[in-house]
Amino acid sequence: MLRIGASSCLLGHQVRYDGGHKLHRSVTGTLSRYFEIIAVCPEMEVGMGVPREPVDLVGDPLAPRMTGQRSGRDWSEVMQRYGRRRAAELERLGVCGFVLKKGSPSCGPDGVPVRARRGEAPGARRLHAPPTTPPGAASGLFARELADALPLLPVEPEDRLDDPSVCGNFIERVHAYRDWRECVAEGPSMSRLQDFHASHKLTLLAHSERHLRLLGRLLAEPGNDAPENVAARYGGAWMEALKQPATRRTHTNALQHLAGFLSARLDRDNRQRLTRLVDDYRLGKVPLSAPVALMRRHAAEHQVDYVLRQSFLRFPAAWDPL
Ligand code: SF4
Secondary structure: OOEEEEEHHHHOOOOOOOOOOOOOHHHHHHHHHHOEEEEEOHHHHOOOOOOOOOEEEEOOOOOOEEEEOOOOOEOHHHHHHHHHHHHHHHHHOOEEEEEEOOOOOOOOOOOEEEEOOOOOOEOOOOOOOOOOOOOEEEOOHHHHHHHHHOOOOOEEEHHHHHOHHHHHHHHHHHHHHHHHHHHHOOOOOHHHHHHHHHHHHHHHHHHOHHHHHHHHHHHHOOOOOOHHHHHHHHHHHHHHHHHOOOOHHHHHHHHHHHHHHHHOOOOHHHHHHHHHHHHHHHOOOOOOHHHHHHHHHHHHHOOOHHHHOOHHHOOHHHHOOO
């Protein structure tokens, strides 16, 4: 089963500073149906214990420190060292996504309030700070190390997953990340990249036609770039494309494109049935999985390789309301 990581408290583990948890149903319910979830509590794993003194982010929002609210004890270096080591471990474990606890000085993916000084309100400006010093917010220290070590890893704060379309998109990006890791696992080569592109064309079409064209051009005209450089650019743009939400309209476009590859091989009745089903999906009468299942069946029956290899057909459940 594909693996993701999650802040432990979201799984109901009693690891918060006060011994509580922040169980989140989107994680323990929806995501646990698709993924094996590895629980990570950075504050417990660096030995802060429970119950413990709560910490804040303090200082420059571009490089905040993580300090105890009362004692001022500085945990920054410990947390940063731990974050780098844990990120490498998670990569070895094949983790392909992460759900992070919003607002936590350790786990918050962004927007965590930074206090100018211990005890001051978040965002307060130091008296003698230059006017350009941003009051504001930053990522939690573990979240930042994770993002630096694995910049393409899909990450979401738990509250966004309450929106079924965001949750579906996250599930899809986790699979997209796994596919990409597999593609470059044995070292990038132009033929592997071409193969990857051919199998994911319809997924790209459903998410971003602009990225589909851009990535096609990148592979068609690599210039003198080494495959490693082309792969680095491709991987970044691939994961960026998947962030653009696919919609009923763009899915319909991809379905019609695929139907075009099948229709010449179908008799009149089957052709009409397929066209009707795509139209029913366009009108919201059936879920995406209905036309996808029929296309998969026809493609297998008639051995239409181009259709069969499309990742678009592999995982429709993520796009239907969860
Ligand atoms: S937010 Fe992160 S550090 Fe805080 S309790 Fe949850 S898992 Fe632990």
